[in-house]
Amino acid sequence: MADHLLLSRLDLNLLVSLDALLTERSVTRAAERLHLSQPALSASLARLRTHFGDPILARRGNTYELTPLALRLADHTTTALDAARRVFESQASWDPSESIREFSIYGSDYGFTTIGRVVSELAAERAPGVHFRFLLHNPLVVEDASNRLRSTDGMIIPHGFLTELPFVDLWKDEWVAIVAESNDEVDDVLTTEQLSQLPWVMNYQTRSAFTSAERQVQQLGIEPDIEVVVESFLAVPHFIAGTRRVAIIQSALAPLARGAGVRIVGLPFAPTPLTNALWWHPLHTHDPEHSWMRALFAEAGTIVGSGAHV
Structure with a gap:
């Protein structure tokens, strides 16, 4: 009952004001963003300070800084405001057109x-x-x-990274290797020895971030010589062209890669296909x-x- 009484005394507009204040870190800029007068937003800030027992914005010289509590509130406020917006935008029937x-x-x-x-x-x-x-x-x-x-609303990512969330499978894809068009060391298929000796371009390289093909290479006992890590699949060919490097990309990107000074070559093992899915809460x-x-x-x-x- 106490929680219901507390919520009944709150004005949802205060959440809007709080979000603007935490984002802009200025009463003036926040008021401009919300198309309110500065005194009106100052009044909202005063109510927020009373509610939280915290200044929210603390003056430091000629500027304002967020208090430690305000910093903690930032992510929660954005999430809460978005959730509230979704509640009041919901309709009994919906026409996408x-x-x-x-x-x-x-x-x-x-x-x-x-x-x-x-x-x-x-x-x-x-x-x-x-x-x-x-x-x-x-x-x-x-x-x-x-x-x-x-x-x-969702996350597009292959199986193997998320669990216990609903999903719908989208499409399956294969892995292919790419090398520079000028790389005459490699024929139509990479050898296991070349995978060990040639420098690599990797997409992700942390304990929890990796591609299934890169992990499979390591599981085969091959320790890649990683020369570049770039967190972009589209950028990989540009780090391959004109070098001795090798990389593995999804076959759906192969048509784009061919125009970037690289060629598609085979792998000396059968990489496990990836199943791409859309996940949501x-x-x-x-x-x-x-x-x-x-x-x-x-x-x-x-x-x-x-x-x-x-």
């Missing part, structure tokens, strides 16, 4: 240039007011996926708008899997 909803999706540049592009094209045809925001993930985002997906499962989006991704996955996206 009339919607202006924005879906936010985490993924890699590999996912964006393959299925992300196809999804955006399908949406533009059927729901021109619907928008997609594609956000690059990183190892920290993936490790915190269960929390991040509360305030975003369970709280979105029964949302009709989210369900429409998931169906769009599933359809796009069929297109990418057939190679028709190229």
Whole structure:
């Protein structure tokens, strides 16, 4: 009962004000952002200070800094505001052709240039007011996926990284190796010895961030000579061209790689295929708008899997 009484005394507009203050770190800029007068936002700040028993913004010289409590509130405030927005934007029935909803999706540049592009094209045809925001993930985002997906709509990532979250499989892909067009040391197929001796370009190289093919190379007893780590699949060919380096990329990116001074070669082992999937938080499962989006991704996955996206 006490929690209900506490919430009943709060004004949702204070959450909007708090988000602007934490983002702008200035009453003046926050007021401009919200199109409010400075005295009105100052009054909101005073109420927030009373509620939290904390100044939120502390003057340091000619500027203001967030207090330790305010720093802790920053992520929670953004998540709470987004959740509140979703609650009040929900409708009993939803017509995608009339919607202006924005879906936010985490993924890699590999996912964006393959299925992300196809999804955006399908949406533009059927729901021109619907928008997609594609956000690059990183190892920290993936490790915190269960929390991040509360305030975003999904994550495109292969199986092997996330568990205990709902998903829909999109398409399967294979791994291929690339070397420079000028590299005459390598024929049409890399040898195990060359994988050990030639320098590598890796996408990720941490305990929790890796590709399945790179992990398989190590499981075969090959310790790659890693010369470059670049957290971008599309950038890899540019680090290969004109060098002795070798890398492994997804076959769906092979058509793009061919125009970057590299050639596709075989591997001396059969790499395990990867199954790409769209993952989301369970709280979105029964949302009709989210369900429409998931169906769009599933359809796009069929297109990418057939190679028709190229």
